[in-house]
Amino acid sequence: MPSSPVTPGLRPITLTRWDSARGVVAESDMTAVEEPLELRIGGRSLAVLMRTPGQDRELALGFLITEGILAGADAVLDLVYCADGDAGKGNILDAVLAPGVTVDWDRLQRHSFASSSCGLCGKASIEAVRTRCAPLRAGLRPDPEVLVQLPQRLRAAQASFAATGAVHASGLFSSSGELDVLREDVGRHNALDKVVGWAAAAGRLPLHDRILLVSGRVSFELMQKALAAGIPCVVGISAPTSLAVDFAREAGQTLVGFLRGDRMNVYAGTLGG
Numbered sequence: 001m002p003s004s005p006v007t008p009g010l011r012p013i014t015l016t017r018w019d020s021a022r023g024v025v026a027e028s029d030m031t032a033v034e035e036p037l038e039l040r041i042g043g044r045s046l047a048v049l050m051r052t053p054g055q056d057r058e059l060a061l062g063f064l065i066t067e068g069i070l071a072g073a074d075a076v077l078d079l080v081y082c083a084d085g086d087a088g089k090g091n092i093l094d095a096v097l098a099p100g101v102t103v104d105w106d107r108l109q110r111h112s113f114a115s116s117s118c119g120l121c122g123k124a125s126i127e128a129v130r131t132r133c134a135p136l137r138a139g140l141r142p143d144p145e146v147l148v149q150l151p152q153r154l155r156a157a158q159a160s161f162a163a164t165g166a167v168h169a170s171g172l173f174s175s176s177g178e179l180d181v182l183r184e185d186v187g188r189h190n191a192l193d194k195v196v197g198w199a200a201a202a203g204r205l206p207l208h209d210r211i212l213l214v215s216g217r218v219s220f221e222l223m224q225k226a227l228a229a230g231i232p233c234v235v236g237i238s239a240p241t242s243l244a245v246d247f248a249r250e251a252g253q254t255l256v257g258f259l260r261g262d263r264m265n266v267y268a269g270t271l272g273g
Contacts, residue, residue: 008053009033009160009167009184032166034186039063040082040094041103052160052167052185053090055194059185060093062197065205066225068133069108073200075101133227136252140232141272142211146177148262150213151237153179158215160184169215170195172207172231180210188214189221196229206230213237218257223247233269235259240267 013031018024037049039060046069051059057079064070075098082092097103154171161167161184168188172180172195183194192214199205211233212226218236220243226234227247233254240248240257245267248255254269 010163030163032160032164032186035091038092040092041069042097043094044105046108049187049190051187051190055183055197056090056093058183058194058197058201059190060095060197061200062193062195062225062229063190064095065200066193066196066228068228069103070095070097070101072205073203074098133224133251135250136208136227136230136232138208138232139252139254139269140175140209140211141270142175142233142235142254142256143273144264144271145273146175147211147235147256147259147264147271149177150211150235151259153177154182154213154215157182158184161215167191171213172199173211173213175209175211188216188219189225191215192222192225196225199229208232211235213259217241218244218255220244220247223251223253223255227251227253235264239265 009032010030011033013029015027015029016024017027033052034050035053037051037056039046039049060079061073061076065072070076076095077098078096080094080096081090082094150173154169157179158169161169167184167186168191169182169184170191171182174180181195181198183191185191185194199207207230210231212231213235214222215237217238218234218240220241223234223244224247235256237259238257240255245255248268255267256264257267258265
């Protein structure tokens, strides 16, 4: 069996499978890779993200923007892998800032920033995040007939989930339902940050006319990251949390959950069509 992954985010494994018809059978399968990515700014350690390798630069750029550390892609001159990464795997990424750009390290330390991939964990105050992004002036009223088509389109593009069943997905759609980009990761917040990083690198922020579909529940952290990217409509296959609902209503975002078949729950905002 190969010792290295088929792709950066997948790794072949052997396992023992049991079922009532065949009993115990040794089989080959795929597993989602999970490795730490240390993010540095100018050589100084900022955070460690547990992520699925692949699109690391998108992840880093999206993370820096959605967490309010940098204003946009123009603030970053380059993202460079460090030579002292984990056994040469490239698990340390250093953001080289553009001339004149600075980071408020005192603020980051006050809010206990160095954290895991879950975004808010370790933050000293939810209010520090809640008050960072201004509410949207105008929301998006998505057509329910468009929304009901999105889960199938998301699932069809989830190659890593199809191979492993172990990753989350975030998909960015136009208001008419075309898929712009999909990213997968073991961390639901990482998947969204990769989408935002992709959009930032392409000069497409803010995403005022786009719909975000996530493969699971919708948390407060996902809503605030979506707002930081200017996304007016967030849709989840599963339910939102109470804080996600409160945040969406305060922020002027449309929030839809339990999108299953031809049914959905609207928790904030209104639908069009």
